[in-house]
Structure formats: structure tokens, C-alpha cells
Amino acid sequence: MSSTVPAIDASELAATQTAGYKVGAEISLAELAELDKEDESLAKWKASLGLDANAVASGSTAGPKVEMISLTLTSNRPAGPIVLDLKDPKQLASAAPVVIKEGSEYTVEIKFLVKSLVAGLKYIHVVKRMGLSDKLEHMIGSRGPSLDHVVAKLPTEEAPSGMLARGKYVVRSRVIDDDGAVYLDATWQFELKKDW
Template sequence: MSGHEDQDDLKPSNTPGYKPSAAKSAEEYAKLDANDESLARWKASLGITGDVPAGDTSGPKVTVLTLELDSPTLPPGKKLIFNLSDTAKLADTKKNPIVIKEGVEYNVRITFKVNHSIISGVRYIQLVKRAGIKVDKLEQMLGSYGPHPKGEAYAKNFDPEESPSGLVARSGSYNVRSRVVDDDGEVYAVSWITDWEWAFKLAKEW
């Protein structure tokens, strides 16, 4: 698969009839239609109140912090957490892939911080290839968010999946390309890298 085809696979799915609205800051949303009760409830769900201080909007809207693989079958104390700012460690997984036990239920968890503005229709997209051939694609909706009222990070748990099993599945490693993107097609960078890449292999045990 060519790099161009990879980019197509990493684009968010289109919703028929949906047209993204113009981006607004949290401050602009706070002032928008103040007497509309339904809009007020929606803004409150995003942590937007009537008093939103003007913040620095020069940096990235979103900082993607960690990616975690969790499973009830993991040995006690074992954690598979990527600090996405540690690009050297991510790159090292290409030589030393992380190990995932075959045939077990696991789920992905992502943490991120919204720095300013409102993000809408944000999705995590993951493309998995083995020996250069696409074998899987995951697209998970994260949702819409405003900056956290306390400046804290958001966490999103994805639906559980089952890892492949069998001798064929255990042969070779899998290369993964991940990105976080919104309905407008804006990609939220990790350490100024739009996509991050990592690798895993399947084994009989963790």
C-alpha cells in the first residue's frame, strides 16, 4: 500500500449530509445565544461557563498524552502505556515490538488535553499493517470537548477487542500508524508529529 493510500485510510469517515461549522473559541461559544437553554446545557457539558477567560490560542488545540493497552488478562502490575511525547521509545518498538497475548480481550485507552477552543467530532484512527499489507483499521469516536474547567486531561476507553490467535498471527510483527483527527480533517499532532507509529507482536503469553 502506498503512502497516499495510507493517508486515505487515515481520513475520518464522512457522515452523509454533515457539514462542519466554523471553528469558534471557548470564549466565543460562552457568549453565543446565552438565552438558549438547550445550547446552555450543551455548553455546560463541555465545561463552558459564562465566564471564560481569554486564553493563549497560539499553541495546539489538543495535546495527545498517552496511549494504553489494557486487558483483564495482564499480569498484576504490568502496564502497557505509551507516553506519546517520548518519540524515541515509540520508534524503539519497531525494533523491539511490544508483546500482546493472542486470543485475549483487550481495549485501548487514550488520554488528551484540550488547550483552547472547542474540538468537535474528534476520532482516533489506527491503521495496522503486516509485511506492508493492511490487516486492520480501527476508527473510534472520541467526541466533542472544550478545555477542562480544571485544566485536567480527558480519558477515553475504547470498545473491547480480541487479539488474533494462531501460528500465522504469531509470525512477524505488526506496524501501527495512529492519528487523532476531527470532522474538519484537522490532525492533532503529538510532539509536532501528525501521526505516530509503533509496533507489536503476538505471543502465547504477555
């Protein structure tokens, strides 16, 4: 593979859209908590999203609704999980590639903090090598504000194996919501090797 990193265009990271979906008007957590207070089933649904008095108090109106913390690759790696710090995604592009053993099973976990109600949060990534690309889109779901970190665990995957699969790959990861707000847009690399 050449020393240049293949670019991953933003259009390759486009999320699947639901036909007919229209973004609703933005309302505050306090207004949302007060809506239909007498409806018991709606109250249970709001509680499942964390929309109670504590959520209204902890909900932040400043900054992004979601703060990305880390992306973790968990596998049978002897040295333990690989943790990528997402607080400064620009530094990931220049960081040394993460080493992944060919044929190993791994799980991606994304840790984040929800500061305000967010609907339809999705993780999308495109992996590229020598002109070939693979796209993954995973629905994280809707979340209410919380002071606790949230960890979204993606399905376990198996790294490719064989001599032709070995080499450097570029990954562009993105976290967006149904409103189109982007909370993470980071490029990073991994290298598939025969061993850790």
C-alpha cells in the same frame, strides 16, 4: 516477516466523512459562551461541553487544541498495563515492539488534554502485517477545554491467536477532528506471542 516495516499510507487513515458536512467559521470560546445566553437548553448543552466562565479562562489559543499524553493497552498482563508516551510520537517508531499475548482481551485507552473547543474528535488506527490490514475508527466526541486529562476508552478487543497470527505488526494511530486537524500521527509496533 522481513526486517522492513510495512508502510501505512495516510490515505488508509482517512476518516469517514458525513455527506454534506461543511466546516463552520472558527469563533472564540468567549464569543461562543455569549451566544444565546437566554436559551436554557443551549446553556445546558454548552455546560455539558464545559463552556462556562472557567472554560473560557482556561481555554488556550496557543498551540494545538488537543495535546496527546499517552496510549495505554490494558489486559490481564501480569506486569500491568502497557503505556506508550505520545508526547514524542516519532520515538515510538524506533521503540521495541510491545508484546501482546495471543488470544488475550485488551482495551485501548487514550489520554489527552483539551486546550480549546474541539468538535468530532476521532481515533483511527490501521494495523498491518504481511500485506493485510485492519482499520479501526472510534468517535471520541466533542470536548470543551479543561485542565483535567480526558481518557477515551475504546471497546475491548481480542488479539488473534494461532501460529499464523504470531509475529510483528505495525500500527499507525491518528487522532483528528471534524475540521481535519491532526493531533496525533504515530507509528508503533507490537508482537503477538504465545505468552507475555
